């Protein structure tokens with residue numbers, strides 16, 4: 418490819434070739450301006466009609482908006498230009514012409530509904546405020562990975578095509594695998610636990626999870642990104658410490674490295690990194706506080722799941738990220754260990770943003786007999802999970818961990834109204850393409 422200078426790097430008196438999208442053309446009569454956009458920003462290109470080659474002027478002013486063009490020219494200082502420099506072209510090439518009618522206006526002057534935007538994500542991402550969300554998402558993943566490394570974790574990748582599910586039998590997507598029934602994995606849960614016995618001891622994974630749930634809500638996806646952590650020789654309280662550390666590191670990364678993006682989203686003033694210690698309240702206290710808010714139709718009883726309106730009422734009451742601990746064992750999965758001194762009480766925890774659940778985790782059942790009993794109690798056939806349970810007979814240390822919803826982290830951090838805004842190509846009840 419011909420050498421290309423990014424618009425942000427163009428300095429006065431440089432002779433450069435720039436390439437990107439036609440953002441805008443302003444024809445003022447004798448003089449016209451084309452604004453060219455690339456990943457670094459925008460630059461003004463000046464056409465003085467009487468003093469320039471007709472063909473260059475014609476090409477530059479006739480090219481449809483959003484076409485990809487390449488321009489060679491000399492940069493001049495120009496205080497009236499948006500970046501204080503403008504290019505006077507000596508050559509112009511239309512690299513890829515855009516249709517004159519676009520399904521979505523990338524300048525954002527004409528607004529589009531979410532469905533049209535998702536159908537045309539390529540054009541939608543040309544808007545700065547949409548691009549900013551995904552640049553921040555990228556930073557969140559970088560900062561998260563970095564935090565896990567600081568915690569001495571090894572990054573792993575586990576299979577997404579599996580023979581059995583773990584998070585409740587009804588939420589699996591079945592597929593055909595060489596004539597046999599298989600499923601898209603709901604969680605790396607069992608695999609990350611298997612790595613605890615391997616000697617890696619501390620692992621993390623950032624990858625897709627597939628949930629066939631019927632929910633069609635602003636905070637559920639059928640394909641989501643799970644940020645999973647698992648560590649040997651820690652209990653549930655230390656797993657919560659690690660959770661606080663990773664989530665605050667994600668906020669810190671964004672605060673430090675996404676200043677322009679936060680500004681684009683109008684969040685510069687209100688963005689703040691949460692305090693690293695999140696309040697830890699028990700499930701018992703949670704239901705009492707929810708009941709006291711009067712926001713739920715029926716008073717919650719021990720053993721009830723927390724309804725969405727209850728979670729919201731409690732979140733408003735607490736006002737920051739917080740944990741709910743000590744859940745009734747009966748409503749936590751088989752792989753979560755009960756308290757040693759009270760088998761009705763689980764070591765499972767949830768980490769909540771005031772608006773919704775972000776994380777589930779707990780200390781794991783590492784004692785073989787208890788684990789097998791747990792499968793049976795949950796109506797799962799332990800034989801189907803033999804590949805997992807048998808490793809608990811060959812030296813499995815106590816361990817704990819958690820799973821964090823990547824999109825929910827992005828959504829709550831940026832105050833997005835719909836989780837689909839935090840995924841480039843969301844999968845939901847209505848959407849299988851693009």
Ligand code: AMO
Pocket residue numbers: 584603604606628630636637638639641643645646774775776777778779818819820821822823824825
């Ligand atoms: P859980 O099922 O609670 O736990 O999932 C963990 C976190 O993942 C996110 N999440 C989702 N986000 C968007 N759409 C969905 N359909 C969806 N489902 C889950 C949430 C949730 O808190 N194996 C355990 C974790 C563990 O114990 O380590 C698990 O999967 O933010």
